[in-house]
Amino acid sequence: MSTRNLHYLFRPASVAVIGASDRPGSVGATVWRNLVAGGFGGALWPVNRRHAQVGGRQAWPHIGALPGVPDLAVICTPARSVPALVEALGAAGCRAAIVLSAGLDALYEEDRATPPRSLRQAMLDAARPWLLRILGPNCVGMLVPGIGLNASFAPGGALPGRLAFVAQSGALVTAVLDWAAARRIGFSCFVSLGDGSDVDFGDLLDWLAADPDTDAILLYVESVRQARKFMSAARGAARGKPTLVVKSGRAAGAAHAAFSHTGALAGSDLVYDAAIRRAGMLRVDTTAELFDAVAMLARARVPGGARLAILTNGGGPGVMAADALLAAGGELAPLGPATLERLEAVLPPLWSHGNPVDIVGDAPAARYHAALQALLDAPGFDAVLLIHAPTAIVPGADIARALLPLAVGAPRPVLCCWMGGPSVQEARRLCIEAGVPVFDTPEEAVKAFLQLVEYRRNQAVLTQAPGAGELPVPDRRAARARIEALLAAGARQIGERDTKALLAAYGIPTVATETAADRAGALAAARRMGFPVALKILSPDIAHKTDVGGVALDLADEQALGAALDAMLARVRTLRPQARIDGFTVQPMVRRPQALELIVGISTDPVFGPVVLFGQGGIAVEVTADQAVGLPPLNRVLAADLVRRTRVARLLAGFRGRPAADHDALYDTLVRVGQMAADLPELVELDINPLLADADGVVALDARMRLEPLPAGNDGSARLAILPYPDALERQVDSSLGPLTIRPIRPEDAPAHLAFFRALSPQDVHMRMFGMMRDLSPQQLARFTQIDYAREMAFIATRPAPGGPETLGVARICFDPDDLRGEFAVTVRSDLQGRGLGRLLMSCLLDYCAARRVPLVEGVALAENTRMHALAASLGFVLGSEADGSVRMQLSLPRAP
Structure with missing residues (x-):
């Protein structure tokens, strides 16, 4: 569900108030008074089963008695009455309701044969068959000042304006309304989201992004439930309009004891920061700053x-x-x-x-x-x-x-x-x-x-649109096999050896590490690799080895190694007598005196799923508290932004004669860790600490991870807030132009896409853009190549060329938020037209739409674009003329099983 039927919520022609009342101080009386005083021009119908009049106007005893079907209903009655009222409204033809009632978590009283469910679930079940949209419950209501609609129990109204305000907190709604009125700040709409059981932030962002009466969007956020829906809607809205956020709970201490440093960040406010930044929005601390910031952006x-x-x-x-x-x-x-x-x-x-x-x-x-x-x-x-x-x-x-x-x-x-x-x-x-x-x-x-x-x-x-250049493909098969073997063995908290093997599969440099069960094995390993060495305790019960003296460095010879081993065992047995000791790990001592100790890892946030962490590492990670997180997938541009947000970034740039670290090597490591987060759903925590970084590159000295098996029937794809590049859609094809790769577009295609556009004739540009353009701006290029795979798709035909891969054609489709229709466009390089490439791209696009279960694909072409008309007709599209002379092409698709 998304924007369907929301026009009845924001632009109703008639409003019924269920529970309208004359009783002073009641919600029903306040809502009715606000609606009448607001100057709403449509029909207003109070519903009260006990009184024939409310506020001097005729009232109706029930929904069925109303003189017409209300576009919008405002429910002010006790929670237990809500499911039945929603059912009656839906059956009558109403398609939007604001539920002000609280207490819908109570159980719905039904016959014993029905499985127990809450009043909230009963309300949603009643609305679903009719596609009736619900704002709330437990909300203050909403205002659309431009049409005089004040369907709320707020103590005052709002001035008309161009700002949309959406808040989860009812108390904040009333306070901000009062504050804004004193400062003559107006709104296109003012929405109290309440519990957001149906209409949520994602739905409202989609609606407001397309609302011609809204110039900027302001949000007060306490929590987000559907991360991917929220991120897709927020990124779409922020592309076109300033979108600003006050997120409460910045100082709430969410960190907790965990197996890894990154695991302690689950639920951290850092993750909301990362999500807001990745969506192109701006976070501020207070509502006053919210209005100051939007005024700044406007002026x-x-x-x-x-x-x-x-x-x-x-x-x-x-x-x-x-x-x-x-x-x-x-x-x-x-x-x-x-x-x-x-x-x-x-x-x-x-x-x-x-x-x-x-x-x-x-x-x-x-x-x-x-x-x-x-x-x-x-x-x-x-x-x-x-x-x-x-x-x-x-x-x-x-x-x-x-x-x-x-x-x-x-x-x-x-x-x-x-x-x-x-x-x-x-x-x-x-x-x-x-x-x-x-x-x-x-x-x-x-x-x-x-x-x-x-x-x-x-x-x-x-x-952003990063430059060309891709990392080598990781050995996903080896990584998958190792994880499955560890899970089959019952392992969950994974130590250094297996974690480093996984890092190696993704091309992350590590220090060679050998395990030894006892003193003899440790001495033998040290002889093989050469002194000096580092020695570490190996125990599934000890996560942070330095806490128990479980690390000894720079051991120069066999005597030093033996002494360190004995002392280490004695300390561990004293401090952790119950810990299982599996042996030791031995590594060659890495001497990089100018290297900085960093931490890179993965944590799993309960809302936004896997996140990548970067910051200053070493044993004092919690004390320095110098970390930033980002949502995968990452590329070098996003990795660079992640590094920039930490204090250690200034040290990485070089200081006091110390050369700058190899930033490209660091960015590549962050990108690879992001790949791991996207590829391996069982990997819920990862710590690489320390990761040494200097002018010669990076190397992981120590690492650990935690695994959790997936529930049956869950492939883990839903956990990602942002869909990664769908490499499963790549295909190799033979064509009249030779072997080609048909695949989804990605940000790294920006240079090739610019060259593709520049190879189009002026006439072809006119056919595609419905106007003349000499070149693509950086923003347009980014918009064409950095797409949200949850909302759109673009397949390109590409082949190798001396200067790098070249783009020969592209077929693009954008879906509405409900996935009910998609609008397509297809373009082939001017010198390659008539060779079957357009048909090949469109076939791939239609296969994808059918698999996605989108029922309608349509597009618009200029009247003179006869080649496009012919291609569409041959693929089964129905053609029709528009009022402006253009041709609309529509194709209904059978839904895949």
Whole structure:
């Protein structure tokens, strides 16, 4: 279920209130009063079984007595009545309901022959045959101010506007409505999600993404249930509209004792951070920041980076802004020689001669103007923050009037901080009316600037298109065989030897490791590999070996090895007398003095499934708390973003004569770990700690993992929040053009896809795009190559070429959120048309749609595109003319069993 019938919820022509009442203080009375007072232009029908009138209007005793079928019903009655009311509404033809009632987790009272179920499940079961959509239960309701609809028991209404607000918390709904009304903030809709038993975040994001009355989407999220649905909808919405999130529970301590460091992160707030970032949304901490951020996105250009120039008439405020900027990871833009020379010419000798640019407290408006113009003309920065502390010399409003012509037309964002009260009120008003962002304090302005920077980064992650170049295919067969053998043997917590074998199957460099049952075996292994060596205890009951002194390093000879072994056994038997000791592992001592210790791993989140962790490693992982997580699958661009979000990233870049680490080797390791997370559903935890990284590459010194068997009939594919590349759909075919590969498109195809587009004739571009385009922008290229396989598919025909694989044709289809229809397009390179390639691609596409059980495939072609008409007709499509002269092609598919 997704957006089906949601138009009855958001655009009803008639509303019935079940349980409407005149009883003061009741939910039914409040909802009815709000609906009448809101000015809704459609029919309003109160339903009350005891009274003939409600609020002076005729009331009806039950649903069947209503004068018509309501588009929307609002249910305000006790929980036990809800299932029967939903059944009656569905049978009458109603297709949307808001259930305000709470308490639906109680059992539904039925005959003993029926299996017990909750009132909630009974409600959903009653709605399903009619496709009746339910908002709630346990919600405040919803408002659509543009049509005067206030179907809620909120204490007030909302102003019309272009922002959509969706919240799970009913208390927050009423508070934000009151807060927004005081600030004259308007909404396209205001939705209390409640329990989200049917209509959830994914459904609403899909609807709002296509809503022409909504410019930006604001969410208050407490929890997400269907991660893949949420991620697909969020990524789709964020591509077209700013989508901002307040996620509660940031400080909730979800970490717990676990077999691995990564396992302790299950349920962590870090995972929500990763999901929000991967979807291209922006997370903020408070509802006030939510509205500030959306105002910024509406008024200011998004900066290209984090370099800020600060212009101020007071040294103190400038330092405050610089401190806030640097503490949060921003950059003070350097002033180049030409800019310094230009500022010297217009500023007094006592100016700061650096950034922040302090133009001194007696600055007249002309000095502000000259300094701002010099900064806007300078290279090397991404935004300007103007800070003004009030003085008696020049009114703030005069300064604002002088600067606004520059700020409004500036090529980079200009933010204003007018410190003080009444003396700068007029300056603030002028800036707000001109669309220039205004803040009360330097810290607020810096935080807003960095939110813009983060939003740009998140959007770049969403729309990125990595360059060509793929990693070698892992040995999945060997990995699969090892996991199955371990599970068959009853193993769950897997030690270093078997974990490193799995890493090797995925091409992750490891240190050679041998196991030994006793002293003699350890000595023999050390002789084979050569001293010095590292010795570690081998026990299924000891996860963190250093906690019990179970690691000895740099053992130079046999005597040192024997002494370390005896001491280790004695410590372990004292500290963990019940632990089973299976022996020891022996490794050659790795000497990489300039390497950093990192941790890379996999954890399984209860909502979003497997996630990849990266951060600073070693024995103090929990103490340093320097980690970031990402949702698989990863590529190098996403891996680089994952690394960037940690403090250790600055050390990896090199410092104090230490060369930078081999970032490509690190990114490749993260991509391979992401492959493991996607390929191996039984792998629920993985720790590679430490992973050494330096200029010579990376190597895993220690590793462990935890396995869990899959339930019968579960292939594990549903656990992934984002579908990985579907390599099972690849096929090799013979054609008139020779052997070809037909496969789904992937981000790495961006260079070949750009070359493919450039090889199309202007006429073919016109046929495909319904207009003329000379080239694809980076955003368009990313949109064509980085697709959401849960929502769309694009098959390309490709073959090897001297400069790399070339794309010869593409067949693309986008599905509606309900998978009821898909809209296709097919394009073949201009010089290869008439060779059967279009038919080959369309056949693959139709096979895929049939297997996906999509009942209707359709497309639109220009009237002059007769080749496309002929191809479609030969494949069984029915052709019909549209009002604009174009041709619609439709094909009904039998659903695969």
